[in-house]
Amino acid sequence: MDVFTYFLIYLTAINGILYSLMGVDKSRARKRKQRIPEKQLWGFAILGGALGGSLGMRHFRHKTKHPSFLYGFPFLVLLQAILVGYLVLKLYTP
Secondary structure (H helix, E strand, O other): OOHHHHHHHHHHHHHHHHHHHHHHHHHHHHOOOOOOOHHHHHHHHHHHHHHHHHHHHHHHOOOOOOHHHHHHHHHHHHHHHHHHHHHHHHHHOO
8 A cells, every 4th residue: 555545544534533522522511421622622633633523513513603613623624635635746746
């Protein structure tokens, strides 16, 4: 496997993890149990999981009233998409 394949696997995993964490945190919020710290959610988003976080936020209707999440996650998705596009062009341009 090449570097790009490993990168896609990483992005798929990190986005799946953050999507799941958004669902777990919403469930814990409903049950009034110990929550996942926002710093941890942001950490996964910054590490490449912003798309999964945005999708999880919408699907689970979680953190949608927090402007930092509502606008921050989609902004990170845009930045990460630009970065991935740049890396793909750099790797596959002769």
